[in-house]
Amino acid sequence: MIQEQLDTIKKILINLMSSDGFYQRKFEGIDIASIQSQEDFEKLPFTDKGDLRDAYPLGLQAVADSEIVRIHSSSGTTGTPIIIPYTKQDVEDWAIMFKRCYETAGLTNLDRVHITPGYGLWTAGIGFQAGAELLGAMVIPMGPGNTDKQIQMMIDLKSTVLCATSSYALLLAEEISKRRVKGKVHLTKGIIGSERWGEKMRHRIAKELGVQLYDIYGLTEIYGPGIAMSCEKECGMHYWNDYLYFEIIDPNTGGLVPVGEIGELVITTLKKTGAPLIRYRTHDLTRFMPGDCACGLNFPRIDTLIGRTDDMIKVKGINIFPAQIEEMLRGVDGTSSEYQVMIDHLNGKDIMTLFFETEHETDKKSIERNLKQHCKTKIGITIVPKAVTIGELPRSEKKSTRIFDNRY
Numbered sequence: 519m520i521q522e523q524l525d526t527i528k529k530i531l532i533n534l535m536s537s538d539g540f541y542q543r544k545f546e547g548i549d550i551a552s553i554q555s556q557e558d559f560e561k562l563p564f565t566d567k568g569d570l571r572d573a574y575p576l577g578l579q580a581v582a583d584s585e586i587v588r589i590h591s592s593s594g595t596t597g598t599p600i601i602i603p604y605t606k607q608d609v610e611d612w613a614i615m616f617k618r619c620y621e622t623a624g625l626t627n628l629d630r631v632h633i634t635p636g637y638g639l640w641t642a643g644i645g646f647q648a649g650a651e652l653l654g655a656m657v658i659p660m661g662p663g664n665t666d667k668q669i670q671m672m673i674d675l676k677s678t679v680l681c682a683t684s685s686y687a688l689l690l691a692e693e694i695s696k697r698r699v700k701g702k703v704h705l706t707k708g709i710i711g712s713e714r715w716g717e718k719m720r721h722r723i724a725k726e727l728g729v730q731l732y733d734i735y736g737l738t739e740i741y742g743p744g745i746a747m748s749c750e751k752e753c754g755m756h757y758w759n760d761y762l763y764f765e766i767i768d769p770n771t772g773g774l775v776p777v778g779e780i781g782e783l784v785i786t787t788l789k790k791t792g793a794p795l796i797r798y799r800t801h802d803l804t805r806f807m808p809g810d811c812a813c814g815l816n817f818p819r820i821d822t823l824i825g826r827t828d829d830m831i832k833v834k835g836i837n838i839f840p841a842q843i844e845e846m847l848r849g850v851d852g853t854s855s856e857y858q859v860m861i862d863h864l865n866g867k868d869i870m871t872l873f874f875e876t877e878h879e880t881d882k883k884s885i886e887r888n889l890k891q892h893c894k895t896k897i898g899i900t901i902v903p904k905a906v907t908i909g910e911l912p913r914s915e916k917k918s919t920r921i922f923d924n925r926y
């Protein structure tokens with residue numbers, strides 16, 4: 519933690535404790551004036567998604583009604599949604615960060631930004647739009663779906679930058695290739711957000727679209743997408759440490775992990791006014807990238823997302839991350855980036871079945887054998903490999919689930 523961040527956090531804490539609200543109740547009994555160092559700060563309890571749900575609908579709001587200009591809501595697939603109130607300053611700050619993301623990817627006001635993430639309660643589309651407008655680029659606000667129209671507009675308006683989830687970018691790439699219109703598409707860059715994705719999928723999208731790909735990170739609870747972004751060196755994502763303080767913790771013990779080790783990202787907002795968050799657990803797994811980036815940008819980096827703490831699955835006593843499965847697939851010739859995992863419990867034993875796509879119809883058995891062997895060596899677990907034909911596994915415009923645990 520740098521001194522400036524600590525000073526800011528001290529001010530925020532005193533401010534939050536002086537008015538009736540979410541943190542005054544959450545930190546009740548804690549002597550906030552005694553927090554004078556990073557170590558003191560690390561004693562503060564975490565804020566979790568459950569706390570935010572309990573505050574539904576507007577319990578997180580930390581300023582007067584007159585200052586709130588918008589709300590966003592997390593996509594919460596189950597139970598009560600989370601509502602995040604934004605002030606005019608929050609909306610502006612978010613656009614400033616997003617503009618920085620675009621600049622990090624080398625965009626200028628001559629770019630034409632084709633935005634496919636959704637518009638509405640969640641933060642995706644509108645964040646991409648506000649940042650691009652602040653940059654002065656031309657926005658093509660498509661939103662998701664209607665692939666025919668997407669491709670038509672992309673060709674006619676000469677879109678240069680595609681903003682999408684990785685699965686939707688893949689779907690568009692496959693459609694463009696199927697329709698043989700690659701020559702008419704003017705894309706040079708792809709900005710891919712909102713889910714973790716594998717190297718192999720990245721290469722497929724980049725190759726089929728003929729673009730350089732960039733990762734963008736964010737979550738509705740903390741502004742939305744646009745809080746971290748990869749640069750042309752493709753070595754993690756720079757994050758904006760003048761707006762946010764990042765910690766990486768061991769999800770089981772809550773203690774900080776050494777720099778460079780994988781853990782859960784925890785975020786404290788330094789400038790957010792509508793709904794500031796202190797030590798918010800993202801449940802995203804990543805690590806700090808040590809050293810400076812060769813691009814020269816003076817902002818620290820986290821690695822591209824490695825997974826979610828809740829994606830961590832224990833099979834036959836071994837912790838497995840989806841990223842490991844992807845890396846393993848990468849090491850076996852004839853496999854594609856698409857996969858699905860089924861875990862079952864039969865006759866007292868865990869059984870992990872790995873479905874993967876291959877275009878080598880006649881070699882399915884030998885690819886399966888190689889994969890089984892590779893998995894045993896790399897992860898230390900025996901799986902049941904099942905090869906399927908390219909296109910057989912579902913593609914999705916939303917965050918896709920690839921692991922199905924049928925044991926419980």
Ligand code: ZN
Nearest residue numbers: 749811813815
């Ligand atoms: Zn860089």
